[in-house]
Amino acid sequence: MSTSRHTLLSSFNELLQPERFKDYGPNGLQVEGKDSIERIVSGVTASRALIEAAIARRADAIFVHHGLFWRGMDGRITGWMKQRVQLLLAHDINLLAYHLPLDAHPVLGNNAQLGRVLGLQADGRFGDQDLGFIGPGEFADARTLADRVQSALARSVTLVGESARPVRRVAWCTGGAQGFFESAIAAGADVFITGEISEPQAHLARETGVAFIAAGHHATERYGAPAAAGHVAALLGLEHQFIDIDNPA
Incomplete structure (x- = not known):
């Protein structure tokens, strides 16, 4: 056809x-x-x-x-x-x-599909133009979640920040959304997942106790x-x- x-x-x-x-x-x-x-x-x-x-x-x-x-x-x-x-x-x-329209679609978009791959279901939005997703997550700690992300995406990830406390709320936004980290913290996340990390986010993760996982721009948007x-x-x-x-x- x-x-x-x-x-x-x-x-x-x-x-x-x-x-x-x-x-x-x-x-x-x-x-x-x-x-x-x-x-x-x-x-x-x-x-x-x-x-x-x-x-x-x-x-x-x-x-x-x-x-x-x-x-x-x-x-x-x-x-x-x-x-x-x-x-x-x-x-x-x-x-x-x-670009952003594909990130944001509630079912077929990059964020929704990354959530599907990681076994996460959003119950809220945050960040500029409501692009970020946030939802419940039951993980022993941030390292456990980072290991899941690494396995699901078949690539190494960078984990910065508190990794010992239990994870109950996970925020994520694919690609180069490291600038959304403060909004994720304000939304109540225990961990934020995105593609890239820049210099300021490492300090924020250590100082706030909210872990940051950088899993690759391309890898999170496939x-x-x-x-x-x-x-x-x-x-x-x-x-x-x-x-x-x-x-x-």
């Missing part, structure tokens, strides 16, 4: 509601390709490696969390940007990207793109494949 680019874009917009969010880059269609869509490839980031893999699989559209545009970047189409755009245009592939793209593909009768381009960050 096939569908039109307009129908595909409308389906993703209806699902993820990008108009609700203030974001640093455009959500939705970032590069226009062919009008008729049969195959979707999803991935975390619109890297050249993902684009080349999608070309090899004869994809008509690529759906990602991180598109071509990052905060504060140069807007000129040169170098690596030219190479990515050139590949997309040469093969007439549509690129669709949803689940929303295939969930959302798979849902839309099934709805429209399209082929879908998730391609995970490894990233140690």
